[in-house]
Amino acid sequence: MLGAGILGSCTALELADRGERVCLFERNADPISEASLYNEGKIHLGFVYAADPTFRTAERMIWGAVRFMDVLARWIPSRTLSVLSTRPFDYVVHRETMVPIPDIEAHFRRVGMAIDQLIPSKTEAVALDPSRPTWRRLSGAELAQRYDPGVILAAYETCELAIDTLGLAEPIRAAVRSHPNIDLITHARVVTVKDRSGGCFEVHFESEGRSQAESFAGVVNALWTNRPHLDRKYGLPPEKPCYIRHKLGVNLNMDPVPSEIPCFTVSLGPFGDAVVYPSGRVYLSWYPVCMVGTNRTGGETDWDVVLGQVDQEQIQRETVEAMTRICPAIGTCGLGRSTRTSVNGGSIFAPGQSDIDDRQSELHERLDYGFHGRGTFLSVDTSKFTLGPAMAIKAADHLTALLGRRT
Ligand SMILES: Cc1cc2nc3c(=O)[nH]c(=O)nc-3n(C[C@H](O)[C@H](O)[C@H](O)COP(=O)(O)OP(=O)(O)OC[C@H]3O[C@@H](n4cnc5c(N)ncnc54)[C@H](O)[C@@H]3O)c2cc1C
Secondary structure, eight states: OBOOSHHHHHHHHHHHHTTOOEEEEOSSSSSSOSTTTSSOOEEOOSTTOTTOTTOHHHHHHHHHHHHHHHHHTTTSOHHHHHHTBOOOEEEEEETTOSSOHHHHHHHHHHHHHHHHHHOSSOOTTSSSOTTSOSEEEOOHHHHHHHSOTTTEEEEEEESOEEBOHHHHHHHHHHHHHHOTTEEEEOSEEEEEEEEEGGGEEEEEEEETTEEEEEEESOEEEOOGGGHHHHHHHHTOOOSSOEEEEEEEEEEEEESSOOTTSOEEEEESSSOEEEEEOTTSEEEEEEHHHHEEEEESSOOOOOHHHHHHTSOHHHHHHHHHHHHHHHOHHHHHHTGGGEEEEEEEEEEEEEESSSOTTSTTOGGGOOOOOOEEEETTEEEEOOOSGGGHHHHHHHHHHHHHHHTTOOO
């Protein structure tokens, strides 16, 4: 297993539970240390994909969200998962929205119908707030209480949640480290994979300044943005051109939890999000400031280099300012009430060639079903954190079948 993000860690745990011996390679000191750690943790129900006319992206997100908690509950107590969940999200429509309000509402109606159809009993195990209607438009007075009506044209409460990824990382790491069938090899940068006789593979990696290699009957490439690079080195051409974006988030840690700041996503276009976790951490992201680079070549990304090249103070200041223009409570609580601040993020892999402000961009669709490979070499595109646990079970199923094992 190459890469110990949400996909690699959950696939390793699933295969190990099925009795396979799994070797999990990770270049950092811990599992869950890159995109799966520093993303905002929204468990998408498809509301944000109003620019995808096929609706298949929303359906796919619901498919992942339905399975998200259930799969993780195989290794983490449900109680731990539920205390990490946020309040539900508002979707607020910016005056420069790419999709007009009637079309957004038509999309929300479809999301509502799909949720009712795909999640008939909204039990606790499902990643949504069952006490909320699927979506509801706020009155003008409600909107003005939370947002600036000069910038925000309409606002909707939804039942969509996020999970605190920093809190989730710990129990996943513990499950991986304690599983008797998993050999976790950290500080190990995978360099290439080569075919060996009998359908086996040799994984070449660098660890402690030394080049090493080990042989395996099957390989799962779960390296996320470095996945296409490794595939190419192995001799597996990419199925489609890819577009990698480097995106940051600003974290303000507040005590007590700022109940006056809602969790919200600004629709629809290159705008932003605010997430308030139960720990008091507030995550803010403003796309024009926080999207700090792209990589269209599919070459290897070193996240530390990306982070080292940005002015973190400026990003923090400009993001807080931009988000305060939308939700004044952010400025009121702001930096003054935060005990600690940090800026971090990760890379986002998606098929396509243009950015989110292009309505035709493939970023508005996550339809790629995510698996390709050769023999028992399987390369998996997680697509979203929301889909990580469900994709892990599929990856384990695929590999088990390819290896000729019974599930
Ligand atoms: C800022 C941001 C916000 C996001 N918000 C959301 C959201 O709210 N909801 C959502 O559903 N999705 C979100 N995403 C997308 C989500 O983070 C990813 O889809 C998901 O985390 C990918 O999981 P993964 O396991 O494939 O990747 P990762 O977590 O990146 O795991 C890949 C692992 O491979 C390791 N690795 C890489 N190269 C090598 C190598 N050569 N050798 C050894 N190890 C290597 C990395 O260190 C890493 O641990 C967001 C992404 C970002 C960056």
